[in-house]
Amino acid sequence: MSALAGLVRFDSNAADAASVSRMIDCVAHRGSDWRSVWTGDTVSFAYRWRRTGPSQPVDRQPLVDPHTGVAIVMDGRLDNRRELGDHLEVNDVDQFSDAQLVLASYARWDIEAVTHLLGDFAFGLWDPRRRHVHLVRDALGMRGLSFTEGPDFVAFATEPRQLLRLSGMDRRPNLGFVAEWVAGRMSHPSETIFAGVERVQPAHIVTFTANGRRTTRYWDIDPRHEIRYRDDHDYVAHFRSLYQVAVRARLRDLNQVGVLLSGGLDSSSIVAMAARTEPGDRPVAVRAYSLTCDGLPDGDDEQSASTVARFCGVPLTCVPFRPAGVEFYVKMAETLEDTIPSAIGDGRASLARQAATDGCRVLFDGTGGDEWFGGAYQHAADLLKAGRLVAAVRQLRAAARTVQGHSALELAKSSLWTLVPDGLRGPLKRVLPRRDRTPRGFNREFAARVGLGQRTTAPLRDRRFESIATGTAYATATHPITSYAWEEVARHDELYRVELVAPLMDRRLAEFAMAIPEEQRWSGTQSKRVLRRGMANLLPDSTIHRQKADAASAQLSELRWVHDAGLFHSMELADEGILERAAVSAMYREMLDLFAAADARYKMLADQLWTIFLGECVWRVLFGPNAVRLTAAEPACERASIH
DSSP states (O other): OEEEEEEEESSSSOOOHHHHHHHHHTTGGGOSSEEEEEEOSSEEEEEEEOOSSTTOOOOOOSEEOTTTOOEEEEEEEESOHHHHHHHHTOSOGGGSOHHHHHHHHHHHHGGGGGGGOOEEEEEEEEETTTTEEEEEEOTTOOSOOEEEEETTEEEEESSHHHHTTSTTOOOOBOHHHHHHHHHTOOOOTTBOSBTTOEEOOTTEEEEEETTEEEEEEOOOOOTTOOOOOSSHHHHHHHHHHHHHHHHHHHTTTOSEEEEEOOSSHHHHHHHHHHHTOOSSSSOOEEEEEEEEOTTOGGGOOHHHHHHHHHHHTOOEEEEEOOOOOHHHHHHHHHHHSSOOOOOOTTHHHHHHHHHHHTTOOEEEOOTTHHHHHSOOTTHHHHHHHTTOHHHHHHHHHHHHTTSTTOOHHHHHHHHHHHTSOHHHHHHHHHHSOOOOOSOTTBOHHHHHHHTHHHHTOOOSSOTTSSSHHHHHHHHHHTSHHHHHHHHHHHHHHHTTTOEEEOTTSOHHHHHHHTTSOGGGTEETTEESHHHHHHTTTTSOHHHHTOOOOOOHHHHHHHHHHHHHTTGGGSOHHHHTTSBOHHHHHHHHHHHHHHHHTTOTTHHHHHHHHHHHHHHHHHHHHHTSTTOOOOOTTSOSSOOOOOO
């Protein structure tokens, strides 16, 4: 668990070490076992670190190569240490920290070293010979890295709020991205809600010099790579081998680990794999944590989680879900000084607190199962393309029972559209009725001014893939929403001194998932087919075949509290001309009507209203007329805490 910060000037002025100290100290919760600020002539790097396992040596960063003067500060973990050691001809790789290995790799391969790195990481590197700053983020965006730049400097940090401690920092809202976030359709991977702060995109290097910056993508899925076996068992064996390697890498140096267990397939599979994997010469104790939601059957995971915990032989701690008032979310925004997770109530905070109390400083999360192994209903389009009409109809009917809020006819229209050649799409769009691309609830003049319709329209598939379903699955898995939502929950859980880790968001598993046939991801009513089969004998059959559940009724219940508290009638976002009160009220009434009619479409409206509510909380805290006005010279400390 760690955080980094840095400031590099390209003129002759000295780097402001005081600003860098403020940047690293405003995230003191991320590291209490080590803190260091290193300053050169025009450079200042800082690092905080917290031990997650008893055998971990102190991670003494920032590091400077004594021969070249190259400096690095790195947050994260390398998973291919042995291979790197062999390439670098390091005799005892165990004596090298991950950051030292990256520094040695840079000495060998220059910035091309990043193509040799595997793991979850983000780092800043200063090369004084070339006067280059390289900012690098891991392939799937598991570690955050943001930056701001001026005419003669660049500053970077783990979290955007750290950059707000810089003197003269632009803290105005980035209205276009704020609107994307409130709509729940974040589509710009390098933007944040602050006008002066940007993000390094996953799998990218951003290089800064005195003459400007250059952005380079260093990794991507190979759309031509295919894995084709004769027997389904070969897919299962390959998957289980990769999964075990991914889990083992994330158990390194730990003596115990917590797993957020919903009782669904993804989180249950992590419990099963972690309970059976030993990263070295000693076992790792596994504990599971789950929410109970009495009175909300669609959100109560206790029974299914208990079944999994008993089967895998791990202790289970259940924490009751408690609804939270408006002030809870406002205080969360005050604490994070950024956007906040979409989790409902205080459940996530309670689970993280309990895990930390039990000594689990790392929490495993099931993110990645849906993204890489869930498949795409557009498999029907591939079947139609192959002339398999009956199979396509069956697939659409099955998908309609799986994809919430969409009929088989709606899914069929979407699938057919993917078959239309690019040259015909323009003429057809001019003939067909024009779609309203403005998200519901928004003021149309504002939406037009920031180009919200265009901002939230992303390609439905990556056309480099021959398979329509695979191209769609890849576009979904790599959509900016995935990495942005992960950053939100990871920032949140760090407040409680636990580090969030997702074994299913492993690059090797992602490459495997995009290379197998669609039938191994989704066939008929069974999604995640290879994952389900891979858990045979490791999980109860009831868990393996369980369909994904949600807690929509809990969300609706919380929205009623929000409505009754009058927030939808006194929105500052409406005062600013971003939202329309009448439109939001209409959405709320429609949601209740659909719920009363047992129409599942109420869930889509509940999601939209929930992001509107969270956006209102963030706006009030950060940008509204009564926002907390942070000064760059403010003493570095947490100004609020969530209890």
